[in-house]
Amino acid sequence: MLERVKEIIEEKLGLDGVEIKAETSFKDDLGVDSLDLFELVMALEDEFGTEIPSEDLEQLTTVGAVVEYIENKKN
Amino acid sequence: MKTKITELLGIEYPIIQGGMAWVAEHKLAAAVSNAGGLGLIGAASAPPEIVREEARKCRELTDKPFGVNIMLLNPNADEVAKMVVEEGVKVVTTGAGSPSKYMSMWKEAGVVVIPVVASVAMAKMMERAGADAVVAEGMESGGHIGSTTTMALLPQVVDAVSIPVIGAGGIGDGRGFAAAYMLGAEAVQMGTRFVVANESIVHENYKNKVVKASDVDSEVTGLSTGHPVRCLRNKMTREYLKLEKEGAEFMELEKLTLGTLRNAVIDGDVVNGTVMAGQIAGLIKKQQSCKEMIEEIMTEAEALLGNGGRR
Numbered sequence: 001m002l003e004r005v006k007e008i009i010e011e012k013l014g015l016d017g018v019e020i021k022a023e024t025s026f027k028d029d030l031g032v033d034s035l036d037l038f039e040l041v042m043a044l045e046d047e048f049g050t051e052i053p054s055e056d057l058e059q060l061t062t063v064g065a066v067v068e069y070i071e072n073k074k075n
Numbered sequence: 076m077k078t079k080i081t082e083l084l085g086i087e088y089p090i091i092q093g094g095m096a097w098v099a100e101h102k103l104a105a106a107v108s109n110a111g112g113l114g115l116i117g118a119a120s121a122p123p124e125i126v127r128e129e130a131r132k133c134r135e136l137t138d139k140p141f142g143v144n145i146m147l148l149n150p151n152a153d154e155v156a157k158m159v160v161e162e163g164v165k166v167v168t169t170g171a172g173s174p175s176k177y178m179s180m181w182k183e184a185g186v187v188v189i190p191v192v193a194s195v196a197m198a199k200m201m202e203r204a205g206a207d208a209v210v211a212e213g214m215e216s217g218g219h220i221g222s223t224t225t226m227a228l229l230p231q232v233v234d235a236v237s238i239p240v241i242g243a244g245g246i247g248d249g250r251g252f253a254a255a256y257m258l259g260a261e262a263v264q265m266g267t268r269f270v271v272a273n274e275s276i277v278h279e280n281y282k283n284k285v286v287k288a289s290d291v292d293s294e295v296t297g298l299s300t301g302h303p304v305r306c307l308r309n310k311m312t313r314e315y316l317k318l319e320k321e322g323a324e325f326m327e328l329e330k331l332t333l334g335t336l337r338n339a340v341i342d343g344d345v346v347n348g349t350v351m352a353g354q355i356a357g358l359i360k361k362q363q364s365c366k367e368m369i370e371e372i373m374t375e376a377e378a379l380l381g382n383g384g385r386r
Contacts, residue, residue, distance in 0.1 A: 027301075034171075035193055035194045035196075035221060035222070038194060038196040038197040038200055039194065041200070042196040042199060051203075053175060054172075054175045054200045054204055055175045055176045
């Protein structure tokens with residue numbers, strides 16, 4: 001899951017070659033703004049077939065948080 | 076002119092006045108609504124009780140629909156969101172995020188909800204959350220902006236959602252209206268042109284700066300902090316951009332702009348103040364009443380559209 005999420009982040013946000021770990025913060029480490037986050041969420045929804053309502057966006061601060069969120073949704 | 080937006084909002088002309096902080100108060104909003112458009116009160120970071128008072132005063136000046144723009148990053152947003160329901164405001168536009176947590180409360184009260192979006196993904200999210208329409212706002216706009224131009228953003232948003240789309244950013248006359256209409260917009264939102272309206276309470280220095288501005292007179296501050304703002308260049312923008320280039324910290328940059336929009340709008344400090352305006356400022360040459368502006372725009376747009384879009 002983490003690997004796939006990392007690939008999507010790299011692809012959607014053009015972050016090839018940037019080190020991405022579970023604790024990587026979207027805002028502080030990757031400089032992701034709210035528009036990028038919307039972009040990413042749409043891609044994650046397509047990939048994992050789950051809906052991420054926009055009110056949950058503020059929980060998704062790190063890459064690990066995204067993975068955890070999607071895993072919880074799936075179960 | 077009838078469009079999906081005039082029907083949705085119960086207004087005569089598909090022109091919405093932007094919910095500009097400090098600028099969009101009750102006199103301007105009521106003048107735009109009385110002229111057949113939709114006036115907005117910009118809640119920005121004002122205390123909820125002030126916004127309530129503004130809504131009440133606006134109601135005294137017009138029996139036509141008007142709206143409130145809520146800036147969602149504002150710590151008072153929850154209270155303002157409730158207030159619009161209590162005051163029976165019919166239209167809410169939102170900026171800086173997603174209003175989904177207020178959606179059921181607003182829908183129950185029959186409020187029309189129109190988020191401002193700067194990307195296709197955001198527009199889709201808002202449609203799914205129950206928005207009635209969206210404003211697709213390009214980076215030509217004044218104030219807080221996204222990164223895509225109106226020309227590119229508008230048709231892509233129109234294709235991506237099935238709710239009506241309102242075009243904003245870089246629109247200042249009938250040609251701009253007609254162009255947005257051709258790209259699929261059901262209405263336009265304009266800010267900068269209304270800044271210089273006779274009914275606008277903006278300081279004369281600010282209005283003069285907008286009227287005198289040329290096409291290249293706006294700058295974007297705050298790109299490095301992730302909160303880009305378009306404003307007319309002056310001493311403040313020169314200092315800000317210099318500091319930004321030198322890699323200044325967020326807080327240091329903040330100090331330079333804290334309270335400066337108010338200083339420009341209310342006190343007329345257009346040297347050290349923040350003079351927010353869109354790239355279309357160069358096109359705006361005179362002060363007029365809101366009614367004159369709206370009628371001029373509609374007459375020109377209808378003539379152009381009836382003529383295949385050519386003068």
